[in-house]
Amino acid sequence: MTNVSLRGATAADRGLLARATLDDLNWKSPRFTRSEVEDTPQFRHYYDEWPTGEDFGLVAEDTTGVAVAAVWLRYFTADGPGYGFVAATTPELSIWVDAEHRGQGIGGLLLRQVAEVARSRGVAAISLSVEDGNPGARLYVRHGFRPAPNGTPGCLLMQL
Numbered sequence: 001m002t003n004v005s006l007r008g009a010t011a012a013d014r015g016l017l018a019r020a021t022l023d024d025l026n027w028k029s030p031r032f033t034r035s036e037v038e039d040t041p042q043f044r045h046y047y048d049e050w051p052t053g054e055d056f057g058l059v060a061e062d063t064t065g066v067a068v069a070a071v072w073l074r075y076f077t078a079d080g081p082g083y084g085f086v087a088a089t090t091p092e093l094s095i096w097v098d099a100e101h102r103g104q105g106i107g108g109l110l111l112r113q114v115a116e117v118a119r120s121r122g123v124a125a126i127s128l129s130v131e132d133g134n135p136g137a138r139l140y141v142r143h144g145f146r147p148a149p150n151g152t153p154g155c156l157l158m159q160l
């Protein structure tokens with residue numbers, strides 16, 4: 001695995017989370033451009049005004065300080081829900097690993113660590129949404145996420 005160190009995600013990482021959101025949306029094929037994501041509120045709100053309220057996340061950097069992955073949890077509302085919305089008290093998890101660093105355990109490391117941070121903050125549950133066919137779903141199951149009812153069509157809603 002690429003040698004990475006983890007740090008908290010700050011407002012200075014907004015651009016990184018924008019790139020991560022674009023990559024996550026394009027996990028299968030290049031469906032959206034950066035400006036389409038920017039112009040679509042239900043995509044943009046994954047990074048816009050990050051962090052707000054109790055939002056938190058982690059960034060993985062390689063030995064040269066370049067960010068290669070991130071995991072972040074946002075609190076959405078019933079009025080402006082994310083695709084994995086369960087409740088305003090349940091943060092929704094997003095995760096991204098740079099294409100050149102996938103399949104080396106960095107995503108798993110981030111999931112373990114962010115779950116620990118969440119527990120230490122007294123977060124009772126975390127949700128996420130993963131599109132049908134995304135192999136990431138196996139990783140989430142390995143880290144304790146379980147299918148939950150009422151997901152967006154074409155996506156699996158999961159909860160830890």
Ligand SMILES: CC(C)(COP(=O)(O)OP(=O)(O)OC[C@H]1O[C@@H](n2cnc3c(N)ncnc32)[C@H](O)[C@@H]1OP(=O)(O)O)[C@@H](O)C(=O)NCCC(=O)NCCS
Nearest residue numbers: 024027096097102103104105106107108130135136138139
């Ligand atoms: C999903 C993702 C965060 C996982 O991070 P990772 O560092 O590659 O994951 P790990 O190396 O810890 O674990 C490997 C697991 O990740 C999943 N995975 C998803 N895409 C993968 C890829 N391109 N390469 C390797 N593993 C991938 C698989 O479930 C794999 O487990 P498996 O071997 O049992 O199938 C990362 O691959 C990624 O950013 N993918 C593209 C964007 C995306 O799909 N984001 C999630 C949206 S819900």
